[in-house]
Amino acid sequence: MTVKDIDRDSIRHGKITEKPLREKPGFPTWAMKLTMAITGIIFGGFVLVHMIGNLKIFMPEITDGGEFKYHIDEYGHxxxxxxxxxxxxxxxxxxxxxxxxxxxxLHIWCAFALHGRARVSRGKFARKNLMGGLNSFTARTxxxxxxxxLLFIIFHILDLTMGVQPAAPAGFEEGAIHANMIASFSRPGVAIWYILAMVVLFLHLSHGLFTAVSDLGITGHRWRAVLLFISYLxxxxxxVGNISIPxxxxxxxxS
Structure with missing residues (x-):
């Protein structure tokens, strides 16, 4: 006998239901996870290249016809x-x-959509007694x-890309990357905000790349070991590179 009951307690006790736990979504969950994995890898590659470029601020000045120039300004040009x-x-x-x-x-939309679907699917059966440790903490947060x-990205664009005050320092000059960074990070509050944001970036990106390895279907033991190591490295x-600058x-x- 078929029992038309979608209560999950009934399902746990062996009763049968004809109805799905939720309606079939228009955008499949696997496609959202794949989208998040790909966009996460794009972000990971971008922040790595961006950090390497910013480290040019540590390079000495260059002289061009008696005029001092900075490597990071040449990089921006x-x-x-x-x-x-x-x-x-x-x-x-x-x-x-x-x-x-x-x-x-796409990354933000898929993140909130998947989070909402997970809450609906679990209902009152939320995950408990996780293993703990850094990976569980990053997953929960x-x-x-x-x-x-996202708030940091908005501030960073207003500060060092657009020069919009009060996010940016007074005297912001388009293209003068070295001078703008000196002026911005000379403000203690801004320097601390950037440093804390980089710690948050580590937590978010490490778990994101860790999850992307599985979402992309990489199951080989050796490849997983290498890629999981890279996801933290x-x-x-x-x-470390970005914190060293402020x-x-x-x-x-x-100076």
């Missing part, structure tokens, strides 16, 4: 003129920006760390 003269200046840079914007919108990173390198400026090592 290269990004703006990349593809020229075949393409107008900043074309390639805007392609990167649009790609990152689309990726972050992914939404929180994601929101913190890359975020750790980004965290720390060096705030302590006067770079």
């Amino acid at each position: 290269f990004l703006r003129t990349m593809g020229a003269p075949i393409l107008p200046e900043e074309t390639v840079l805007w392609i990167f920006r649009i790609t990152l914007l689309v990726a972050i919108v 992914m939404i929180v760390t994601g929101v913190v990173l 890359v975020p750790a390198a980004v965290m 720390l060096a400026i705030a302590t006067g090592l770079i």
